[in-house]
Amino acid sequence: xxxxxxxxxxxxxxxxxxxxxxxxxxxxxxxxxxxxxxxxxxxxxxxxxxxxxxxxxxxxxxxxxxxxxxxxxxxxxxxxxxxxxxxxxxxxxxxxxxxxxxxxxxxxxxxxxxxxxxxxxxxxxxxxxxxxxxxxxxxxxxxxxxxxxxxxxxxxxxxxxxxxxxxxxxxxxxxxxxxxxxxxxxxxxxxxxxxxxxxxxxxxxxxxxxxxxxxxxxxxxxxxxxxxxxxxxxxxxxxxxxxxxxxxxxxxxxxxxxxxxxxxxxxxx
Amino acid sequence: xxxxxxxxxxxxxxxxxxxxxxxxxxxxxxxxxxxxxxxxxxxxxxxxxxxxxxxxxxxxxxxxxxxxxxxxxxxxxxxxxxxxxxxxxxxxxxxxxxxxxxxxxxxxxxxxxxxxxxxxxxxxxxxxxxxxxxxxxxxxxxxxxxxxxxxxxxxxxxxxxxxxxxxxxxxxxxxxxxxxxxxxxxxxxxxxxxxxxxxxxxxxxxxxxxxxxxxxxxxxxxxxxxxxxxxxxxxxxxxxxxxxxxxxxxxxxxxxxxxxxxxxxxxxx
Numbered sequence: 001x002x003x004x005x006x007x008x009x010x011x012x013x014x015x016x017x018x019x020x021x022x023x024x025x026x027x028x029x030x031x032x033x034x035x036x037x038x039x040x041x042x043x044x045x046x047x048x049x050x051x052x053x054x055x056x057x058x059x060x061x062x063x064x065x066x067x068x069x070x071x072x073x074x075x076x077x078x079x080x081x082x083x084x085x086x087x088x089x090x091x092x093x094x095x096x097x098x099x100x101x102x103x104x105x106x107x108x109x110x111x112x113x114x115x116x117x118x119x120x121x122x123x124x125x126x127x128x129x130x131x132x133x134x135x136x137x138x139x140x141x142x143x144x145x146x147x148x149x150x151x152x153x154x155x156x157x158x159x160x161x162x163x164x165x166x167x168x169x170x171x172x173x174x175x176x177x178x179x180x181x182x183x184x185x186x187x188x189x190x191x192x193x194x195x196x197x198x199x200x201x202x203x204x205x206x207x208x209x210x211x212x213x214x215x216x217x218x219x220x221x222x223x224x225x226x227x228x229x230x231x232x233x234x235x236x237x238x239x240x241x242x243x244x245x246x247x248x249x250x251x252x253x254x255x256x257x258x259x260x261x262x263x264x265x266x267x268x269x
Numbered sequence: 270x271x272x273x274x275x276x277x278x279x280x281x282x283x284x285x286x287x288x289x290x291x292x293x294x295x296x297x298x299x300x301x302x303x304x305x306x307x308x309x310x311x312x313x314x315x316x317x318x319x320x321x322x323x324x325x326x327x328x329x330x331x332x333x334x335x336x337x338x339x340x341x342x343x344x345x346x347x348x349x350x351x352x353x354x355x356x357x358x359x360x361x362x363x364x365x366x367x368x369x370x371x372x373x374x375x376x377x378x379x380x381x382x383x384x385x386x387x388x389x390x391x392x393x394x395x396x397x398x399x400x401x402x403x404x405x406x407x408x409x410x411x412x413x414x415x416x417x418x419x420x421x422x423x424x425x426x427x428x429x430x431x432x433x434x435x436x437x438x439x440x441x442x443x444x445x446x447x448x449x450x451x452x453x454x455x456x457x458x459x460x461x462x463x464x465x466x467x468x469x470x471x472x473x474x475x476x477x478x479x480x481x482x483x484x485x486x487x488x489x490x491x492x493x494x495x496x497x498x499x500x501x502x503x504x505x506x507x508x509x510x511x512x513x514x515x516x517x518x519x520x521x522x523x524x525x526x527x528x529x530x531x532x533x534x535x536x537x538x
Contacts, residue, residue, distance in 0.1 A: 132515075135508050163508060239309070243398045
């Protein structure tokens with residue numbers, strides 16, 4: 001355990017730099033903050049390489065558990081913790097973790113009946129919320145297509161509420177993803193305005209890959225054309241679309257509900 | 270039409286101050302930005318008191334339509350527009366609108382089968398997303414209980430994607446809300462972890478009031494006790510809760526789906 005008191009300490013500067021994607025990629029590390037999220041990490045058998053905590057958190061049993069698991073612990077002020085995470089009130093702990101994206105070819109598509117695929121998703125809150133929903137519906141993981149916002153940003157990790165540690169995260173270009181998808185079983189289901197198929201009228205087969213598009217543009221036409229199925233949700237108001245994380249959740253719960261009714265999804269060849 | 274070129278113009282300062290809740294309340298006005306959202310406002314027959322636009326947007330048909338409807342138009346630089354909205358890229362228009370919360374007693378509960386009630390909601394993105402979902406499911410409006418984040422903040426308005434103009438918004442304390450609710454028909458349905466009733470096993474009667482709690486704490490115990498029905502969504506992962514806007518949407522679509530199946534919800538006395 002080391003005590004760090006100065007804002008100008010080089011280690012503070014280095015950890016703080018992990019708020020930038022460029023530095024995360026260069027170092028292969030990312031930040032997570034708050035007892036709840038760090039405990040989720042431990043429960044998923046992921047320990048922080050560094051644990052930063054305030055002096056007064058020493059007696060907390062969860063902090064002690066984290067400290068026992070962490071590579072190294074640093075005791076510092078609440079102000080410095082805020083500086084590390086960029087949040088006014090980051091709670092009593094900040095952790096530095098190794099990034100662990102899963103290469104597509106290492107994904108075990110048989111481990112879950114639902115997978116979520118997001119294309120050019122730009123909002124870190126949406127991305128984190130989709131991870132959190134993925135965890136809730138028992139999805140296998142999230143596959144990010146094209147230029148998505150970074151799943152390891154502080155904002156995305158925060159919105160995931162720890163699901164960044166329980167869901168597989170893969171990143172791929174579209175042709176690479178399609179080649180992988182078609183190399184095994186899987187039904188690709190796009191949410192789209194360009195269909196008349198109601199999302200409750202369709203039958204989902206396992207594993208179902210739910211494909212959601214960019215917040216502003218939706219899915220490109222050729223991506224929609226490559227789907228096995230396009231569905232849409234009823235829209236009863238003035239607007240023609242839902243928030244991307246909301247649309248993903250409504251779809252994912254429909255797939256889960258069909259599975260609950262049938263006692264399992266049909267396998268899709 | 271007036272041209273405004275200086276950052277120090279008192280009108281710029283005054284409009285910019287509407288980013289603070291204190292000033293919004295004092296002036297009874299709020300900001301909305303972007304062509305898409307301002308067009309939603311017009312479509313809902315709500316015109317901006319002031320329209321701020323960039324010079325190069327003059328030829329755009331939607332801008333012309335907005336300008337014809339606006340109380341007054343100001344032409345200014347993109348930099349000043351950014352300063353007004355606090356967003357790097359606010360698009361080509363910013364509007365100043367009169368706040369229009371609806372008093373509880375003025376709500377017509379018979380106009381819709383679904384209403385959303387949020388308690389101590391803190392995140393403006395969640396609030397705006399819930400408004401957007403409300404519009405999508407044909408809800409009548411959003412009732413905010415206790416200390417919620419301001420629905421007229423720039424962030425909430427942005428996340429609503431214009432639904433702030435199509436959904437009724439009311440604000441009330443809990444006892445006041447309950448007195449109003451019980452003065453007429455309505456089923457109060459809380460989403461909760463403290464029940465074994467699956468959200469798909471319950472029957473929803475119209476009008477259904479979906480009650481969602483604070484992001485971190487959920488609903489207070491006595492609020493849950495006052496509900497006609499508590500339901501929970503299946504959670505298949507490590508976490509025990511969904512994002513508040515996601516939970517609201519999954520619930521709201523279930524109510525809508527039951528209504529679609531039955532050709533209408535049963536009236537609830």
